[in-house]
Amino acid sequence: MAEKKPIKITETVLRDAHQSLIATRMTTEQMLPIVDKMDKVGYHSVECWGGATFDASLRFLKEDPWERLRKLRDGFKNTKLQMLFRGQNILGYRHYADDVVEYFVQKSIANGIDIIRIFDCLNDMRNLECAVNAAKKEKGHAQIALSYTLGDAYTLEYWKDIAKKIEDMGADSICFKDMAGLLVPYQATELISTLKETVHIPIQLHTHYTSGVASMTYLKAVEAGVDVIDTAMSPFAMGTSQPATEVMVETFKGTPYDSGLDQNLLAEIADYFRPIQEEALATGLLNPKVMGVNIKTLLYQVPGGMLSNMVSQLKEQNASDKYYDVLEEIPKVRKDLGEPPLVTPSSQIVGTQAVLNVVMGERYKMATKETKAVLSGEYGQTVKPFDEEIQKKVIGDKEPITCRPADLIENELDKIRQECSEWIEQDEDVLSYALFPQVATEFFKYRNAQKNKVDQNVADTENGSYPV
Numbered sequence: 001m002a003e004k005k006p007i008k009i010t011e012t013v014l015r016d017a018h019q020s021l022i023a024t025r026m027t028t029e030q031m032l033p034i035v036d037k038m039d040k041v042g043y044h045s046v047e048c049w050g051g052a053t054f055d056a057s058l059r060f061l062k063e064d065p066w067e068r069l070r071k072l073r074d075g076f077k078n079t080k081l082q083m084l085f086r087g088q089n090i091l092g093y094r095h096y097a098d099d100v101v102e103y104f105v106q107k108s109i110a111n112g113i114d115i116i117r118i119f120d121c122l123n124d125m126r127n128l129e130c131a132v133n134a135a136k137k138e139k140g141h142a143q144i145a146l147s148y149t150l151g152d153a154y155t156l157e158y159w160k161d162i163a164k165k166i167e168d169m170g171a172d173s174i175c176f177k178d179m180a181g182l183l184v185p186y187q188a189t190e191l192i193s194t195l196k197e198t199v200h201i202p203i204q205l206h207t208h209y210t211s212g213v214a215s216m217t218y219l220k221a222v223e224a225g226v227d228v229i230d231t232a233m234s235p236f237a238m239g240t241s242q243p244a245t246e247v248m249v250e251t252f253k254g255t256p257y258d259s260g261l262d263q264n265l266l267a268e269i270a271d272y273f274r275p276i277q278e279e280a281l282a283t284g285l286l287n288p289k290v291m292g293v294n295i296k297t298l299l300y301q302v303p304g305g306m307l308s309n310m311v312s313q314l315k316e317q318n319a320s321d322k323y324y325d326v327l328e329e330i331p332k333v334r335k336d337l338g339e340p341p342l343v344t345p346s347s348q349i350v351g352t353q354a355v356l357n358v359v360m361g362e363r364y365k366m367a368t369k370e371t372k373a374v375l376s377g378e379y380g381q382t383v384k385p386f387d388e389e390i391q392k393k394v395i396g397d398k399e400p401i402t403c404r405p406a407d408l409i410e411n412e413l414d415k416i417r418q419e420c421s422e423w424i425e426q427d428e429d430v431l432s433y434a435l436f437p438q439v440a441t442e443f444f445k446y447r448n449a450q451k452n453k454v455d456q457n458v459a460d461t462e463n464g465s466y467p468v
């Protein structure tokens with residue numbers, strides 16, 4: 001029998017699973033009652049913060065994301081907490097100055113995060129440096145995630161080189177982040193075994209069930225030596241989410257990769273989440289459509305979310321008959337823009353430009369602000385050079401930048417702090433405001449109103465007018 005190498009598991013039910021299936025709407029109140037049991041499982045980590053949870057908490061749930069993190073930290077006494085962090089974008093949609101990135105990392109760790117998974121949509125390592133260094137300074141675990149994609153540029157050599165760079169940058173581990181479920185089982189064997197020969201730091205695999213192959217991909221990846229896999233408790237697994245935790249645990253039982261996790265305990269946790277899933281189905285928050293296999297992601301090699309965006313953009317322009325033209329245009333635009341991985345925000349940029357090119361009847365007759373920014377180097381360096389002719393057509397004689405984009409952004413934390421000073425009740429508020437100024441302001445107003453209500457109730461009670 002081979003040497004024992006228990007597979008480690010990152011549980012995603014509190015972050016990616018509900019982000020992928022129910023638009024990130026799981027509330028803190030729904031999470032807290034099960035934390036105690038989850039803490040006893042022995043997960044490698046629980047992913048519970050970052051990604052879209054921050055925006056969704058403030059915007060839709062009227063919750064303070066920092067408060068959620070502190071409550072989860074209180075409950076998880078033994079388990080490492082993990083977050084997803086979009087490099088120089090933090091959790092927002094633009095490039096921030098280094099002082100904001102550093103402060104966000106510092107506060108994330110101070111409030112309870114152990115492992116920060118940091119990625120960039122172009123895999124431009126310069127966009128990760130600041131966050132990685134900050135995480136290490138704060139004694140956190142800095143994991144660099146590579147956005148996995150297919151294309152001419154993405155050879156085994158490319159992944160090897162970049163993995164080596166990641167190790168040299170001082171990252172504590174590497175994650176392969178396969179947003180669309182493009183990594184098929186036998187490719188996983190090749191990729192993971194090559195990487196295990198290349199680097200010494202642990203390798204984690206993150207994929208989505210969208211294309212239907214994810215559990216098999218994990219099986220082959222584990223056999224090839226991957227150290228950690230991301231899974232979700234069964235009520236929030238499969239479809240556009242991750243493979244089910246219980247299924248992967250059972251798969252490796254009695255093998256050298258046995259995780260040792262207790263199926264009975266996992267079953268109790270699944271029992272807790274099942275009514276939450278059923279309620280989401282009943283209200284329509286969970287659309288049964290996202291639970292199936294979407295084989296188009298494999299056919300067209302684009303994430304499912306990008307296809308549905310494209311369909312609605314075409315509908316708005318009364319051009320639904322152009323669906324297949326746009327599908328053909330997407331890989332061409334991607335090539336023009338240096339063949340980036342298709343993940344937020346590059347997926348939206350490529351998709352929207354492809355729609356424009358087709359609908360306008362002339363390629364790049366109109367270019368979006370974002371396409372211009374990409375071709376001006378403002379998102380960073382792409383794996384392949386831009387198409388020079390297209391670049392000239394879109395940005396004219398403007399000189400593209402070649403430095404790390406954030407080098408051109410002056411420190412901005414003090415200015416932001418001044419801007420939102422009237423709302424600040426805790427240090428972290430300035431970060432909520434920095435990321436989502438309007439949404440955070442709305443939330444701060446709501447928070448004040450709630451507090452006034454409570455004060456009023458107390459005053460009423462003291463006046464003896466409280467209804468008995």
Ligand code: CO
Pocket residue numbers: 016179206207208
């Ligand atoms: Co994901």
